[in-house]
Amino acid sequence: MEISEWDLIQKCQKGDVTAYEELAAKYYRRVFMVVLGMLHHQEDAMEVAQETFYRAFKNINRFKGGSSFYTWLYRIAVNLAIDFQRRQKRGVMDFKENMDEVIVETERLGSDPYREVRDRELGERLLAAIDQLTPDHKAVIVMRAVEGLSYKEIGRTLGCSEGTVMSRLHYARKKLQEKLGSYL
Amino acid sequence: MTRDCEEIKSLLGAWLDGELGASEAAEVRLHLQGCASCLGEKARLEKLQSSLKSVLEAKASQLAFEPFWAGVRQRIAEERPWHARLIDWARAVLSPPRLAWAIPAVIIILLAGLSLEQFFPGWRWALNRSNLAAVESIDGHGFNVALLRESKTKTTVIWLFENHEGEEETSAEPVSGGPAF
Ligand SMILES: [Zn+2]
Numbered sequence: 001m002e003i004s005e006w007d008l009i010q011k012c013q014k015g016d017v018t019a020y021e022e023l024a025a026k027y028y029r030r031v032f033m034v035v036l037g038m039l040h041h042q043e044d045a046m047e048v049a050q051e052t053f054y055r056a057f058k059n060i061n062r063f064k065g066g067s068s069f070y071t072w073l074y075r076i077a078v079n080l081a082i083d084f085q086r087r088q089k090r091g092v093m094d095f096k097e098n099m100d101e102v103i104v105e106t107e108r109l110g111s112d113p114y115r116e117v118r119d120r121e122l123g124e125r126l127l128a129a130i131d132q133l134t135p136d137h138k139a140v141i142v143m144r145a146v147e148g149l150s151y152k153e154i155g156r157t158l159g160c161s162e163g164t165v166m167s168r169l170h171y172a173r174k175k176l177q178e179k180l181g182s183y184l
Numbered sequence: 185m186t187r188d189c190e191e192i193k194s195l196l197g198a199w200l201d202g203e204l205g206a207s208e209a210a211e212v213r214l215h216l217q218g219c220a221s222c223l224g225e226k227a228r229l230e231k232l233q234s235s236l237k238s239v240l241e242a243k244a245s246q247l248a249f250e251p252f253w254a255g256v257r258q259r260i261a262e263e264r265p266w267h268a269r270l271i272d273w274a275r276a277v278l279s280p281p282r283l284a285w286a287i288p289a290v291i292i293i294l295l296a297g298l299s300l301e302q303f304f305p306g307w308r309w310a311l312n313r314s315n316l317a318a319v320e321s322i323d324g325h326g327f328n329v330a331l332l333r334e335s336k337t338k339t340t341v342i343w344l345f346e347n348h349e350g351e352e353e354t355s356a357e358p359v360s361g362g363p364a365f
Contacts, residue, residue, distance in 0.1 A: 017257065017260060020260075021253060021257075024249075024252075024253055024256060025249050025253070028247070028249060028252050028253070029244040029245065029247060030244070032243075032244045032247055032252075033240040033241065033243075033244040034240075036240055036243055036244065037236065037240050042243075046247075046252070046255070049252070050252065050255040050259065051259070053256040054256055054259035054260060054263070057256075057260055058260075058263060119235065119238065119239075120239070120242075122231075122235050122239075123235055123236075123238065123239025124239070126232070126235050126236055126239060127236075127239060130236070141236070142240075144201065144233070145232075145233045145236040145237050145240075146236070146237055146240060150201075150202075150203070151198075151201070162203075166198055166203065169197055169198075169201075170194065170197055170198070173197050173229060173232060177228060177229075180232070184228040184231050184232060
């Protein structure tokens with residue numbers, strides 16, 4: 001870990017919120033990416049990402065520097081996002097509404113010939129497809145894509161074996177390929 | 185023994201992730217040199233991964249720090265230990281003179297009511313044996329007193345609580361298993 005980061009953490013451990021603001025500024029986007037990949041809804045992702053930083057500050061004295069600070073943060077984020085989904089269990093209506101948004105979005109973008117726009121369309125479809133996976137499958141696919149984590153590290157975060165991570169990833173990718181079809 | 189395309193395709197993800205053993209990885213590599221179908225599958229898997237990363241990056245890049253941090257800071261500011269909140273509450277309640285006697289009075293009345301049962305066994309709460317449940321607001325700061333009396337077991341529960349409308353309880357620790365530190 002960088003010395004300056006460790007300095008900031010030690011200040012946070014003494015209750016320095018300004019030092020924590022610096023750490024948050026450095027990592028908030030990465031944490032948001034992971035959470036958004038798992039929750040799809042922007043407001044939900046914002047809520048859980050903010051809660052992640054709040055919990056991390058509250059428990060900062062438990063951080064001993066055994067892993068990187070960011071590793072510690074995303075473990076909190078992933079577990080909060082899984083928990084959030086289990087507690088919330090969105091209704092069917094909500095899901096439909098969501099698909100409509102995606103379809104409207106893709107129709108709007110469909111006439112645009114540029115590759116960037118096609119990629120954006122794929123991105124939106126991909127997020128909608130991920131939203132249909134179980135929380136555990138979402139977690140593995142997002143951690144692998146966003147953080148490029150090893151199966152061992154993913155397993156540590158989720159409390160499961162490397163073999164389980166491998167089979168969940170395989171299943172999740174297969175499902176996403178089925179749903180995205182010709183878009184890939 | 186050479187594997188067929190289906191087997192190779194099932195290994196491709198782990199191969200791209202660098203999670204296969206040396207011999208299996210070599211097998212996949214060799215197969216890909218001569219199989220257009222599996223190469224296509226490899227390209228799709230790569231695209232899946234890169235698309236997800238780039239769409240999330242694009243969305244995260246639109247998120248400004250200020251509003252994000254404001255939400256975090258507010259949560260931190262709201263977080264106060266229970267004893268500090270109790271002191272805050274006592275100060276707030278006791279400061280208006282008209283309420284200064286309200287709490288001891290409520291407590292004395294409650295205790296008196298409860299002890300009547302012990303000293304006069306024939307006396308019945310509210311003249312019958314039915315249960316009692318009541319919520320009394322005792323101040324203007326959202327704190328309530330709830331009273332539940334179960335006549336058969338002669339159990340009385342009194343508790344103080346804050347009135348948070350629509351606010352979710354955040355004290356429960358949802359980090360299942362907990363992050364490794
Ligand atoms: Zn093949």
